[in-house]
Amino acid sequence: MAPTTPQEPGLNAVPSYEEEQAQARFDALIDKDSRVEPRDWMPAPYRKTLTRQVSQHAHSEIIGMQPEANWITRAPSLKRKSILMAKVQDEAGHGLYLYSAAETLGTPRDELNEQLLTGRAKYSSIFNYPARSWADMGAIGWLVDGAAIANQVPLCRASYGPYGRAMVRICKEESFHQRQGFEILLSLSRGTEAQKKMAQDAVNRFYEPSLMMFGPPDDQSPNSKQSMAWNIKRFSNDELRQRFVGMIAEQVKVLGLTLPDPELRFDEEKKQWIHKDLNWDEFMAVIKGNGPVNAQRLERRREAHREGAWVREAAAAYAAKQAQSEVA
């Protein structure tokens, strides 16, 4: 008999009959493309992957409020101001839908929040780029929300029920975000020379980061395969990036602007879009916390959390007092 080697606890144990049965039920659900619900048994790595993905997604929505919130006071008209406020409220709402979905996997809200505030959790690297001009509100809506939609539409069919349901709600609301961004750019593009230049500059800065939102190329994305096997992810990073770049290549013509990519073309033979090489070193650096405004974004989030403490305390104290007087 081979000598026993120490392994991680729990991993070397022979699965019990019940575990085998539960695994078989889970596999059958995935096989027939059905949905897994919170109280179903699920393999620990599935739960962990989803908790990470859904909570990172929630954090991204919450941090994503900042670049646009910064522009509310400087929006060029009352109408634009109202639209921007509605959009920022939506991002907050999306964050909350997703936190609720993440919580059904067993991690409490406070812990998820703590992971963000302490900088242990990741969020989409795109929000670590500054929004320098009003045209950036347009580029963010058109390119960043556009890429998010391309990513999120297939997630509506994710195998985990609460995640899919949250995504359905989010996707319905995101389409307004993308259209309003497109309209901002269109107005600027049809405006003065300076306005058109501002629009083009914003598109130039957000083009590459938005393409990188789909994640590393397929051959460098080790977790994708498992996520696809679990029906969480439906298309690979490169497939989604292809789809997106094809859409914006057409849309940019309507805007009367250009994409900052001289190599961009559709290869008729390979039936795919060729775009310039993306700067993945920069992507990794931004993810690791070295983007232009990582520190600023996190500090703003911590500050908002601190400043809201008295509201949370007052609400809890009021609730406790009401509960007491009901008993009395």
Added chain:
Amino acid sequence: MSQSNWPLWEVFVRSSRGLSHVHAGSLHAPDAEMAVRNARDLYTRRNEGVSLWVVKSSDIISSDPDEKDAFFESPQGKDYRHATYYKASEGVKHL
């Protein structure tokens, strides 16, 4: 006191008169009144509802997912409870 003391509430939305309340999602709130207000802000930003229910998640009693096969076994094999079971009447009008 932190948010961890705030209970979880399930939110049900009636989208228009004549329809049932349908589960929309959940949220944390310190008390029932705040739960209803937060539910309005979170789940009805685009006229999605004309009425809201909130209920503490801990107050919901549900069937056991592990027993679902046995628990829902009784209607299985009882096709005769569906109109489609009755073939002889096919083609007869208004039936």
